[in-house]
Amino acid sequence: MRHPSPHHRAALAAAAVVSLALTPLAVAAGPAEAHSGGDNGKVSVGYLTQWGVYSGFSTKNLIASGAVNKLTEIDYAFSDIAPDGTCSSADPWADWQKPIDGANSVDGTSDTWTQPVAGNFHQLAELKKAYPNLKIVMAIGGWTESTNFSAAASTPESRAKFAQSCIDMYIKGNLPGVVPGAAAGIFDGIAIDWEYPDEAGNGNPHGPQDTHDFTLLLQELRDQLDAQGSADRKHYILTADTPSGAEKVSHIEVGPVSRIVDWMNVMTFDFHGPWETAGPTNSQSNLFPSPFDPAPRPTRDDPYPDNGEISTAEVVANYLAHGASPRKIVVSIPFYAHGWTGVAPGPHDDGLYQSATGVAADVDYNQIAAQPGTVHHDLFSGAAYKYDPASKTFWTFDDPQSIRQKVLFIKALGLRGDMTWSLDGDTPDGQLMNVFGLAQ
Template sequence: MGSYFAQWGVYGRDYEVANVHSSGVADKLTFINYAFGNIYAKNGGYECGMITKTETGASNPNSPDAGTGGDAEADYIRTPKRTVDGQAIPWDAPLSGNFLQLKKLKALHPKLKIIISLGGWSWSKNFSAGSATDALRKQMVSSCINIYLKGNLPVQGGRGGAGVAKGIFDGIDVDWEYPVGGGQPYNTVNPADKHNFTLLMAEFRAQLDALGAAENKRYLLTAAVGAGKDKIDNTEPALYSQYMDWINLMTYDFHGAWDKTTNFNAHLYADPADISVGVAREYVADRAIQYMINAGVPRNKLLLGIPFYGRGWTGVPPGPNGDGLYQTGTAGAAGTYEVGFEDYKVLVNKTGTRYYHPVTKQLYLYTGAGGQWWSYDDATVIATKVQYVKDQGLRGAFSWELDGDANGALATEVWKVH
């Protein structure tokens, strides 16, 4: 059972690595994916790098430098507000930021694996271009291993140096959103991505195994993959899965404020009354799992994704059933950080009527006529999903992401998957 730690959570959300320890969540995790590392055009190809630069693509996908941001400041330069062990960090220490705290977290929780996650929604720009040839794949993979696993961080802000991050990361998680298309408009994409994704995983596996053989260690290789049938069809699950330790299936974000009508964020089962059309009707967790199994992925390599957040609309009429389900809203509901998006820790305190849909097994909250409508997971929903994981013989579950559940209530429920 694992979860993502978002590097930017240390800012507005005030969620430090220290919180993973103090909340007791660290004892309930087998792995943490640290999100994210970016890949840049560099040295005639594409390489992992460490820079501090605001990501313009999040608010303006048409910006000429969209997708080229980075946050080395959060990664290993800044001084955290709180530390895992309560110790101050010397001003001249070569390593600080989240990386040092992850190292300390591992020392206190030796069973915990830390994995660097590359890409994500905003930083998948160069995966396609960097995977186009064998030479480019070798260059990209080698550069990422050099920074994150060999720990060779560029010296900046008084931090960094050869080998200073060695021993923090136990593997690499590739979060390419998405091969062939469907991600940010600034991404490089190509029909050849379908097979190049497989070849990229093979290259990561080969280089990770070579490093592991030299160090007598097994380095992990995982991937976060889209759960929509259209996304699954743009990859070769039977082929690439052989290189993976496991696959994180992103069974969330099925619906949101980009839809005109209210619908579920992360429902487990399909509702025959769903008003979606086309491939959107296939955006269902159980269907995604079955597609992956039928496509040749072993059950023991699949992890079900669980959101620690919800998606919502405002201006929602009651509709014939009085609960606002499948009704047209006027806009995305106001969120603390993003329109139509809110962390569980906020949603749990919202007033309104909560419903557990008998078919989809998803919770939704309706505040009343013309008000807000939110779909999210709570401990009851997660218990159903954990049972599903056990019944299906899957490897486990993971969540996006830790700071949405600051006190660990949801992570405690997911932990029962063991």
């Protein structure tokens, strides 16, 4: 691993006081690069889940909450990768087969059994019709659908086959069992969410070859998307969702990857959570480091300690140190909360940095208000959290105040924008999206 330069370390220390002190990083990292999305190039990306159609969160909800007015792009999660290394739908019924009734339809009309494309895909097409500046991107992989990435990226032939199949299905719109081209024009690009190159992720096959193969896979996609874009006279977006942990980042060729993609959605969340079953309680997405954080610091002998100290500012500094331009970095913000139980109040009666006896099931932000307790904001880290001394429950999440700080950070450094997982976690009136979208 290449460590941050003294310049980056000094700027990072100052960032703990005020984000504007990090502005020199943006200058040092190089000029802005060609971009798409928005007049000033800023992007606000929201993940829309395929399975929301079953839980009652429809595409129409984005209009009712006002979220659609804050977004430049929707990433649709997820496409699967078949064992033969080609793109395939994880749920064709949700994607294009399920008829959506008029009450849940973007345009107020019900799908029919005879139309070739219904389901989520048709609703996304209707949303684009109503909001023509909005981009729709197909996200491939994710935690549960990354099993076959390593094999698909392993040879020139497999990479070409993968890219061709994804473009054929999602850009040309050739869905299985449907009239050829019926879904053309819905998707404006592809997002690769490989979790993770040369890392097991959800028990996935992996190996050291993944590091360079990931770069080559993105280059193959970029080349084929550009060729298709030349024929269609448009630019097709290519992005990558990339990890935040320094050890995982060390298995990515950050500089080359950043020059291939339009930008990287850096997953600056899940820093801490229920996998640390006994705690100590901590933030899952803090903006800055705190001098009181008990998590272990990297050392020369142990550069990647388990559940080590981490912050969004440090993650961004690491990407810049590895050759990424600020214009290629998007900061990700969670719309959900992790929690612990059996947490003592601690010296400040807020449960922060305390041991736990168990974990609480994750909840969306729209459920946090119903949880008992008091919301706190940490002065040092910029993190939001909630603690209830009666039930001894601690929650870590982002709220409007913490997101405003992140938006200021994004603007101060000249970063590309923000991304969230996922849109169905917000309140019906869009409390988070109303500040999230300020990155535009």
